Amino acid sequence: MLRIVRPAGLFIAVIMLSIWAGGLAAQPQPGPTTNQPKQILFLYSLGPNFQPWATWSRVAREEMNRQSPWPLDIREQSLVTALDGQDAVNAKFVEYLTALYTQREPDLIVAIGAPAARFVQQYRADLFPNTPMLLAAVEVRRVQKSMLSGQDTVVATHVDHVAAFENILHLLPDTKTIAMIIGNSPGEQLWIKDVQRELKPLLGDRVELRLYNDLPFEEVLHELANLPPDSAIFFQQLMVDGAGAVYGDKEPWKRIAEIANAPIFTQEGAFFDGGFVGGPMLLPSDGGAKIAAAAIRILGGEKASDIHDAPISFAAPIYDWRQLQRWNIRESLLPSGSEIKFREPTAWERYSWQIISIAIALLLQAGLIAVLLHERHRRQLAEVQSRERLAELAHVNRLSTAGELSSLIAHEINQPLGAILANAEAAQIILKRPRPDMAELSEIVDAIQRNDERATEVIRRMRSLLKKAPFELTGMDLNDVVKETIELALTFARGRQVELRSSISSEPLPIRGDRVQLQQVILNLIVNSIDAMGHISVEGRNITIRTSRDEGFAELSVSDRGPGIPDHLLKQIFDPFFTTKAEGMGMGLAIARTIVEAHGGTLQAQNQLRGGARLTVRLPYAPS
Numbered sequence: 001m002l003r004i005v006r007p008a009g010l011f012i013a014v015i016m017l018s019i020w021a022g023g024l025a026a027q028p029q030p031g032p033t034t035n036q037p038k039q040i041l042f043l044y045s046l047g048p049n050f051q052p053w054a055t056w057s058r059v060a061r062e063e064m065n066r067q068s069p070w071p072l073d074i075r076e077q078s079l080v081t082a083l084d085g086q087d088a089v090n091a092k093f094v095e096y097l098t099a100l101y102t103q104r105e106p107d108l109i110v111a112i113g114a115p116a117a118r119f120v121q122q123y124r125a126d127l128f129p130n131t132p133m134l135l136a137a138v139e140v141r142r143v144q145k146s147m148l149s150g151q152d153t154v155v156a157t158h159v160d161h162v163a164a165f166e167n168i169l170h171l172l173p174d175t176k177t178i179a180m181i182i183g184n185s186p187g188e189q190l191w192i193k194d195v196q197r198e199l200k201p202l203l204g205d206r207v208e209l210r211l212y213n214d215l216p217f218e219e220v221l222h223e224l225a226n227l228p229p230d231s232a233i234f235f236q237q238l239m240v241d242g243a244g245a246v247y248g249d250k251e252p253w254k255r256i257a258e259i260a261n262a263p264i265f266t267q268e269g270a271f272f273d274g275g276f277v278g279g280p281m282l283l284p285s286d287g288g289a290k291i292a293a294a295a296i297r298i299l300g301g302e303k304a305s306d307i308h309d310a311p312i313s314f315a316a317p318i319y320d321w322r323q324l325q326r327w328n329i330r331e332s333l334l335p336s337g338s339e340i341k342f343r344e345p346t347a348w349e350r351y352s353w354q355i356i357s358i359a360i361a362l363l364l365q366a367g368l369i370a371v372l373l374h375e376r377h378r379r380q381l382a383e384v385q386s387r388e389r390l391a392e393l394a395h396v397n398r399l400s401t402a403g404e405l406s407s408l409i410a411h412e413i414n415q416p417l418g419a420i421l422a423n424a425e426a427a428q429i430i431l432k433r434p435r436p437d438m439a440e441l442s443e444i445v446d447a448i449q450r451n452d453e454r455a456t457e458v459i460r461r462m463r464s465l466l467k468k469a470p471f472e473l474t475g476m477d478l479n480d481v482v483k484e485t486i487e488l489a490l491t492f493a494r495g496r497q498v499e500l501r502s503s504i505s506s507e508p509l510p511i512r513g514d515r516v517q518l519q520q521v522i523l524n525l526i527v528n529s530i531d532a533m534g535h536i537s538v539e540g541r542n543i544t545i546r547t548s549r550d551e552g553f554a555e556l557s558v559s560d561r562g563p564g565i566p567d568h569l570l571k572q573i574f575d576p577f578f579t580t581k582a583e584g585m586g587m588g589l590a591i592a593r594t595i596v597e598a599h600g601g602t603l604q605a606q607n608q609l610r611g612g613a614r615l616t617v618r619l620p621y622a623p624s
Contacts, residue, residue: 037071038072040072041110042057042112043109044079056284059284060136067296090119108133108295133152134298157313164234164280167335175232178203179210179234181236191237216243217245217252253271272320276320281318290309319340321342416451482504499542502544502545503547520595521592521617528588542561553618555616560613565613574589596617600619
């Protein structure tokens with residue numbers, strides 16, 4: 001509920017209530033009076049919760065307790081009313097105070113604010129004329145210096161309205177309207193005249209100064225919510241509104257901050273708690289320290305009138321970072337030496353060590369990735385080079401194998417070529433007859449064609465074996481590769497009087513591989529088996545070639561009936577340059593194993609129980 005200033009009767013009732021409450025607190029205490037605490041009476045203007053004086057007095061009391069070498073007994077009283085023409089009420093209040101301290105007068109009276117200062121100066125003769133009085137937190141222009149006695153001193157303030165409004169215009173140079181919030185009590189009405197006179201040279205006709213002192217507060221809020229563009233608000237104070245309602249203890253600036261459509265400024269640091277942009281202001285911390293220092297000097301015996309402190313002026317500008325952001329005011333416009341409060345910490349300020357830790361982790365991870373990529377590139381390059389060397393070596397090995405097979409291959413080709421020649425001669429003889437036998441000629445031509453295809457197939461197989469091509473994995477059926485290789489090896493096997501037997505799987509064996517190199521592996525295994533049986537009887541010379549599927553692998557085995565491999569040599573036969581042949585290079589099986597491993601498979605050798613050796617190739621099963 002808002003308090004409404006009413007006729008004197010209401011204030012008399014309030015004062016009587018204060019007399020009753022204060023009387024209870026001021027009952028004389030039994031015991032000796034020596035070494036008692038210093039008794040200080042804080043006299044508030046209007047009420048103990050009216051701002052800004054409430055903040056100033058709180059800081060002053062805290063500083064006095066901190067600085068004082070003696071125990072302090074601080075008591076508080078309030079004037080209650082701010083209206084003029086209440087002499088009867090004020091007289092009763094003087095009587096109350098004198099009655100309250102009949103047993104012992106205060107050691108010091110501290111009047112907080114202009115109304116309290118005016119009251120103690122007006123009633124100085126009746127109100128403890130021998131007690132020092134300290135007029136505090138009163139604007140220097142409101143001090144009646146002619147009425148100060150030798151027992152009085154002042155810790156005054158000085159409000160520089162020109163500096164405060166220059167701050168507004170500096171931060172907001174396009175300002176066209178400034179709404180000034182001030183109340184309608186007698187003291188506030190005095191301020192209106194002073195402000196208008198002081199600001200006229202600064203504002204001139206360029207900036208409109210709007211005053212709402214004669215309006216109820218709710219109407220003032222409506223006006224502030226609908227200010228024109230390029231406006232600003234200056235909050236001086238609001239003790240009593242135009243309808244007589246008291247607002248000095250209700251923090252009206254907070255409601256203004258909620259609805260205002262323009263930035264808000266003030267000259268009073270006690271109001272600076274979140275809704276104001278800021279600027280040069282009077283700070284309660286500065287004022288409270290000065291009030292306490294003066295009070296301690298008086299309590300220590302120094303004459304009050306000998307204490308001359310310069311009025312408390314505006315401190316270095318202070319600004320609210322949140323309001324600067326809200327109203328898009330650049331920090332570069334702030335005066336040199338300004339302090340910015342309520343700045344929200346940046347992500348770096350909040351999480352600096354986490355950011356550093358993450359950055360280090362990322363750098364380490366990036367370094368590790370770079371090393372791994374470099375090693376991967378080197379490995380890939382090494383693999384490519386290895387494959388190229390393998391292809392070169394495999395090609396040389398195929399040429400060597402072809403050299404071994406060349407005589408038999410020549411014989412294999414000569415047979416169809418000889419048959420072709422014989423059939424051609426026979427055809428010529430038939431054609432010379434008077435009546436050539438066309439049926440016989442047709443049979444001869446068919447025979448020529450068959451022998452030509454046979455020779456062509458032999459040559460094709462040799463070209464396939466001998467061609468030089470890069471290592472390339474493609475999809476194929478292992479069964480087909482084995483069949484083609486057996487056809488290629490048949491001539492060599494027949495020439496050595498060796499029987500090739502095959503047991504090819506009925507199901508497809510899909511794999512991924514290089515066809516030529518796999519043919520080379522199979523051919524090497526067959527040739528090695530043929531060589532191994534060179535010293536046994538012809539009847540026992542046979543080789544079995546099998547294909548099958550074993551779980552996830554396609555399997556090929558080449559088994560012979562030779563003497564087998566000595567057990568101590570089973571692990572060495574795949575080593576480069578190791579051979580049991582007198583004229584061998586020792587590279588065939590080493591190259592074969594390298595090719596198989598390049599396909600992701602294995603090549604193993606073992607002896608059979610009934611004699612002979614078996615070499616097994618296992619390649620990953622790769623269905624399409």
